[in-house]
Amino acid sequence: MIKVTNVSKSFEKEAVVNQLSMHVKKGSIYGLLGSNGAGKTTLMKMLAGLYKPDSGSVVIDSQEVFENVPLKERVIFLPDTLYFFHQATIEQMATFYRRTYPRWNEKRYQQLKQVFDIDTSRKIHRLSKGMQRQVAFWLVFSSMPDILILDEPIDGLDAVMRGKIKNILVQEVAERNMTVLISSHNLREVEDLCDHVGIMHRGQLLIERDLDDLKSDVHKIQVAISEEKEEGFLSELTVLHKERRGSILISIVKGEPSKVEKYVKTWNSPVFDILPLTLEEIFVYEMGDHGYAIENILIQ
Numbered sequence: 001m002i003k004v005t006n007v008s009k010s011f012e013k014e015a016v017v018n019q020l021s022m023h024v025k026k027g028s029i030y031g032l033l034g035s036n037g038a039g040k041t042t043l044m045k046m047l048a049g050l051y052k053p054d055s056g057s058v059v060i061d062s063q064e065v066f067e068n069v070p071l072k073e074r075v076i077f078l079p080d081t082l083y084f085f086h087q088a089t090i091e092q093m094a095t096f097y098r099r100t101y102p103r104w105n106e107k108r109y110q111q112l113k114q115v116f117d118i119d120t121s122r123k124i125h126r127l128s129k130g131m132q133r134q135v136a137f138w139l140v141f142s143s144m145p146d147i148l149i150l151d152e153p154i155d156g157l158d159a160v161m162r163g164k165i166k167n168i169l170v171q172e173v174a175e176r177n178m179t180v181l182i183s184s185h186n187l188r189e190v191e192d193l194c195d196h197v198g199i200m201h202r203g204q205l206l207i208e209r210d211l212d213d214l215k216s217d218v219h220k221i222q223v224a225i226s227e228e229k230e231e232g233f234l235s236e237l238t239v240l241h242k243e244r245r246g247s248i249l250i251s252i253v254k255g256e257p258s259k260v261e262k263y264v265k266t267w268n269s270p271v272f273d274i275l276p277l278t279l280e281e282i283f284v285y286e287m288g289d290h291g292y293a294i295e296n297i298l299i300q
């Protein structure tokens with residue numbers, strides 16, 4: 001559905017996105033994670049057709065996105081800094097969306113009043129930050145996009161509203177096969193939402209995987225191994241991080257679980273646990289593997 005091939009973008013001769021390729025399947029919820037300044041927003045703006053790539057291609061359903069008006073009517077980008085017309089009420093803004101997005105669904109707009117429950121005659125700039133975000137989602141969901149690109153979308157929303165919006169997103173994906181690309185630093189929030197993740201660092205995609213596959217590939221293992229034997233023990237494993245707590249060695253390793261387990265068992269450790277990682281832990285250790293310092297992070 002979304003295919004990015006060898007895309008680069010520079011600002012003032014500095015490469016912000018560098019020869020990046022990615023693939024987002026139709027109907028998936030793709031979490032775009034990454035360090036600050038990694039280039040996520042820049043990439044999203046290219047996907048939404050707002051920036052022209054310096055080189056490479058951004059294609060949706062086999063068509064280039066940039067300056068493709070019919071395609072852009074099906075793709076909505078919700079930026080981290082919201083933009084509404086000066087002094088506009090919710091209703092006036094809805095009128096703009098009605099004209100801009102031919103697939104606007106009036107029934108849905110009216111139905112969503114029950115979820116968002118804000119008087120549509122109110123001026124948006126006088127609403128709270130979280131309420132403005134609710135309005136943005138209200139308008140976006142009523143516009144029935146095929147592809148929704150969300151940059152830090154849940155900032156400022158209360159927990160109940162976050163839950164409601166996540167439910168609508170999941171429903172839209174299940175019922176209409178909408179595709180969602182979501183960038184967030186709140187990994188706990190996106191963990192239960194995404195089925196695919198891409199991790200970006202310094203303009204490149206470090207990994208792009210099915211989240212379940214990724215989780216089954218990285219583990220936290222705890223074993224009782226002496227300091228003298230530690231090097232030998234770890235030498236056969238792909239280690240992303242290690243920490244010692246007295247006689248217990250805690251390490252984050254990559255690999256097929258059955259193979260890791262079989263290998264660790266050959267060391268006859270009296271203590272042996274193999275545990276899955278959270279998305280937050282996977283992110284931190286993958287980044288560490290690519291030189292993003294994690295020395296001071298304690299494993300829970």
Ligand SMILES: Nc1ncnc2c1ncn2[C@@H]1O[C@H](COP(=O)(O)OP(=O)(O)OP(=O)(O)O)[C@@H](O)[C@H]1O
Nearest residue numbers: 011012016034035036037038039040041042043185
């Ligand atoms: N319009 C612009 N002009 C010049 N430099 C820019 C512009 N937009 C982004 N950059 C630079 O590109 C780099 C990547 O920015 P971008 O906003 O894409 O990162 P990000 O991954 O979204 O970061 P964060 O997670 O901190 O929001 C930064 O160094 C930023 O200063």
